[in-house]
Amino acid sequence: MPEDDQQVALAEAIADGVEQVTTPEVETPETFLTKLAETLKGSQGVDADLASILTDNLLTVGLHANAVANAKAAIVELAAKRAALEEEAVANG
Template structure:
C-alpha cells in the first residue's frame, strides 16, 4: 500500500524495521528506538531520497518547490494538496508554512516537534488523536482502515490484501514485516514477468 502511494516498485525505498538482512534505511536507528519504546513489533515508512521523482537525491530549494506547485494541475495538484494537508501538524519543516500558504491551506501552530530531513529526527511522544474522542480498539480500527483503503480508487488491492493479512493486525506475528516483504517482492516479480517476456520476444 505504501509502495503504491509512493508510486514505486523499488522496495529499497520502503523502510522497514526490523529490516531484512543486509538492508539499511534512513533514520532506522531513531525509528527503532521509538518503536521499541512503543512496544511495536514492526514499522514501515517511506524511505525515498529527497527531491522530485526524476531528481532523487537533489534537495529542492523553496523557490523550486513553489515553482513546481505553480505548474501542477488537476489530479497532480489535488495530490499535492492532500499530501501536505494530511501530514500531521506536529511534523514541522522549514518549508511547510510557505507550502501551506501557496496551497491556501490553514496553518496550525501546535507545540513544535522538530523534523529535519537533513539531520536528526525527533518523533512525537504522544499519539496524534483527539483526547476527547475515545479511540477504537486496535482490531476495530485496523479492520475499518483496511476496508476504507480497499474501497478507494487508486489503491493497489493486491498490496492492500498483503498488508491486511500480514501487518495490519492488532497483534501481528513477530515476522510480519518479513512476511509482507516476501509477499510484496513475489507480487512485484509476478507483475514484471509478462513485461520481461514481451521484451525477450
C-alpha cells in the first residue's frame, strides 16, 4: 500500500536523523476531478460542448441526485441543436 510505504520512509528518515522530512502531497478527489476536467477541455479533438456537459454534471465530487439524467438531457439537447443546424445547412445548401 502506498500509505504504508510513506510511513516506512518517514520512519526510516527519522531513524537516520533527517531533520526535515517532506511528505508527498495527497491529491484530493476534488483536485483530481478539476485537473481531469481541465485536461479534457484542453485536449485537441475533444468536443468542447460535450466536455463542458461532462464537467458540469459528472466530474464533480458532490454529485447531484439527478446528475446522470441532467447530463443525458444536456447531451440530447446539444444533439438536437446540432441536427437542426445540419438540416438547415443541407436545406440551404
